[in-house]
Amino acid sequence: MTFWNDPINFIANWLTGLLTGWGLSTGLATIIEYALGITVMIVFAMVLDIFLVWVERKVVARFQDRLGPNRIGPFGLIQPFADIIKLVIKEDITPANADKIVFNIAPVLAATSVIVLWAILPLSSKIFGVDLNVALLYLVAAGALGTLAIIMAGWSSNNKYALLGAFRMVANMVSYEIPMVVTLLIPTILANTMSVQGITRAQSGMWFAILSPLAFVIFFISAIAELGRSPFDLIEAESELTAGFNVEYSGMKFGWFYASELLHAFTFGGFMAVLFFGGYGGFFGLEKLLPWLNNPFLQALVFIAKAMFGYWAIMWIKYSMPRVRIDHMLAFNWKFLTPLALVVLVNTAILNKALAGLPAWGYTLGMFFSNVVIAVITVEILRAHGRKQRKAEKKLTPQMARNQEQAP
């Protein structure tokens, strides 16, 4: 075992030797190592977060045909530090009638709900926090904490806009959690496990995005809804709610909400990579020919690149789509996404057993084309429905005109 093959265990062994050499017991040494490991992971996530602020501002500028921050440092790279200094030295205001304790816990909880996700994020086959066998449920559980944080912020601010934003968030999260959980079951079926390491290993031959493209699309949409990003950003619709749940927050407390939102988006990019694009691996069997692809540092780079792409796709949608109306948002979920997710789930479960005897290419083709068939049928149903609706509208219009004539 060298540093290049297994960095975490290498450092852990070295630290154990060092600490026990100082006369500490092995148990205490292990606790100190875990605490250090957690701290390093959080620091890595937060430093990445600072970088994400710059990425976000640069990318939104590109989408809006601007240059973005370019004054401080090369390519504006030092801009996020200026932002942080501004946030830190801003006056920290707590509204007079706010519920002070809840008001102050909420931003901490919001950041926590994102950072706990990094415990299960597999950066590479050797660099990860913990390989839980219930990792996908853990992802959903962390989302529940995030919802709670937003409600706490909205309620404790004692502001009607903040409370309305929180109410909308609950409607959003509760409804989009269902297609999300259903689509999380599809990688579980395909990989026969809920552990993220197992799911990654199961994709070394073929990405799940190819085996079940519809599941990926549904997961992507519900992930954006879960993040509360545009087009599902009704929680902070600035034209209706000024800024939604965080309207009363200032300074670094607002900064925590902002930072956790960015990190959340990146983390979900990472989970999309893990669940559907092979995570740190997924070289289509190439790693057997080229063993250097299994280097943990290279795997971590591949993972971050894929996660960055997912993050970019989320930004792409955020900055090019208008906000949806709340009734459309709920109808879209309950009348379209949830039934479709259930159909795809049943289809995957049946075909996974039915095609198990086929060779790998037959299995892949069968899975892919079953998804295509479902997509075509869905589009046909939507088209028929749309046509019926347009006909009904045409019929209605002359009648409505007559009604208006009869009215005094």
Add this chain to the structure above:
Amino acid sequence: MTAEQIIFLLTGALIFSAALMVVTTRNLVHAALWLVAVLFGVAVLYAILQAGFLAVVQIVVYIGAIAILFIFAVMLTRKEMRDKGPQTRANWWIAALLGLLVLAGLVFLILSQPDINRTAVAMPEGLDTVRVLGTALVSPDAYVLPFEVASVLLLAALVGSVYIAGIGKKP
């Protein structure tokens, strides 16, 4: 004392004090938040007992649902969300007596177990508890019948609520 015992005692203290706060606080929303703390503590207990699946489901189901309860608490209560009336009734001491009796009975029962001082057997290496649970839930000689009955019950509740919501509306 091992690290596990320290964590257990801290969690127990958290659960106990938070549960006390749920029933004594006058602010309904704070009560809901303290309830979240209690349920989180229970999830930690499950995690200590190596029941990772239960711990995570506890958080998904209960804390996720408490968020909704929270919203209902906000929407259904009076403006200042404070109860100004007395917090106890005249016969509170009967309830306290009953509670103490139940506690004494439980403590007696647990202490009279013959293997109370036994340490837990370590889980075999590589045992996937979720897989075992999943197999048990759908195998005919285990829990498939209760599992299916519960599913049908939930489905019936779902259909019923949709029907009630649809009464009086044109299709």
